[in-house]
Amino acid sequence: MDAKQIDALAARIAEGRRSRATMDWLAGEMGSVSEADAYKVQFAVHDKLEAAGWKLAGWKVAFAVPAQYEPLKLSGPAFAGLYQSGIKQSGATFDKGWPLKAGVECEMVARIAKDAPAGTQYTADSIKPFIANLYCGMEVVENRYGDASKLGGPGRIADDVLQAACIIGTEIKDWQKLDFANVQGRSEHDGKELAAGPGSNVMGGALISLAWLANKLIANGKHLKAGDTILSGSVHPPQFLPGPGKAKSEFKGLGSAEITVN
Numbered sequence: 001m002d003a004k005q006i007d008a009l010a011a012r013i014a015e016g017r018r019s020r021a022t023m024d025w026l027a028g029e030m031g032s033v034s035e036a037d038a039y040k041v042q043f044a045v046h047d048k049l050e051a052a053g054w055k056l057a058g059w060k061v062a063f064a065v066p067a068q069y070e071p072l073k074l075s076g077p078a079f080a081g082l083y084q085s086g087i088k089q090s091g092a093t094f095d096k097g098w099p100l101k102a103g104v105e106c107e108m109v110a111r112i113a114k115d116a117p118a119g120t121q122y123t124a125d126s127i128k129p130f131i132a133n134l135y136c137g138m139e140v141v142e143n144r145y146g147d148a149s150k151l152g153g154p155g156r157i158a159d160d161v162l163q164a165a166c167i168i169g170t171e172i173k174d175w176q177k178l179d180f181a182n183v184q185g186r187s188e189h190d191g192k193e194l195a196a197g198p199g200s201n202v203m204g205g206a207l208i209s210l211a212w213l214a215n216k217l218i219a220n221g222k223h224l225k226a227g228d229t230i231l232s233g234s235v236h237p238p239q240f241l242p243g244p245g246k247a248k249s250e251f252k253g254l255g256s257a258e259i260t261v262n
Contacts, residue, residue: 006040006044009041009044010045010158011048012029013158013159018049020144021144022146026145026158027155029155030152030154030155030158033158035075037154038153039220041157042080042081054083054084057083057084057087059081059082059230060161060230060231061203061232062077062079062161063076063161064209064233064234065201065203073152077203078156078157080161081160082163087165087168088165088166088168088259089168090138090167090169090256090258091258091260092260093262094165094261098142099141099164099165100143100144101142101143101144102240104139104140104238104239105141105187105239105249106185106186106250107185107202107249108172109134109137109168109169110131110132110133110206110232111228112226112227112228112230113132113226114129114226115224115226116130116224117223118218121215122211122214124207124211125207127214128176128207130224133172134171134175135168135169135255136169136250136256136257137249138169138248138249138258139165139167139231140259143240166229167249167257167258169256169258170254171255172254179199180204180205180207181199181200182198184196184197184199184235184251185198185199185234185250185251186236186249186250187239188247189246190247195236195237195239197234201233201235202233244261246260
């Protein structure tokens with residue numbers, strides 16, 4: 001894609017996001033777009049939405065295991081942006097109309113303490129000093145495409161990988177001592193379990209995914225910044241809710257995050 005094509009596609013996506021419209025056209029537009037160009041579109045969308053008053057407030061990790069990214073023909077996991085307007089505390093209520101066809105993912109949320117600059121290759125150990133707090137959390141995703149199964153990996157990357165909101169729940173005390181691979185997470189809707197999985201589904205553990213994100217951002221000319229909010233990746237695939245009601249994501253013995261969707 002040339003710069004003009006990237007700008008035009010980003011403008012159309014940004015308008016779709018602002019108007020909360022179903023973008024059933026996106027799959028067709030993304031037909032032969034490469035993964036690298038998809039990120040260029042994503043960054044252009046960020047610029048346009050920020051110019052419209054949306055504040056980029058952090059990042060999310062997506063497709064943390066091969067079973068998620070390989071069917072989408074991606075080279076590996078992906079990342080996308082979070083906006084301040086979508087960062088909410090546990091107990092938040094979403095009114096009808098947004099998110100479009102809501103889904104949930106069980107994730108840990110990190111607050112970044114200080115900038116993670118270029119010049120080093122971050123690891124699960126070396127990323128620790130850059131983390132201020134960790135929380136039990138939930139990502140709220142939305143299907144804003146009609147038939148989401150038609151949208152491949154690059155299309156999802158271009159539009160922030162279905163991101164709608166980040167729910168911050170119970171703070172995890174003494175997280176430095178946590179066995180991240182063996183924590184058990186689950187999500188439910190009106191008391192009925194939707195999905196569950198271990199922390200190892202997040203690239204082997206949330207600290208591994210946070211280090212991966214730090215390195216991937218640097219490779220794309222960006223970096224983790226002090227104050228950023230990060231969704232570290234889900235222990236299970238997105239679970240679209242069957243209808244209105246209460247949804248909860250929890251990590252056994254650590255805490256939870258809850259929402260109500262009207």
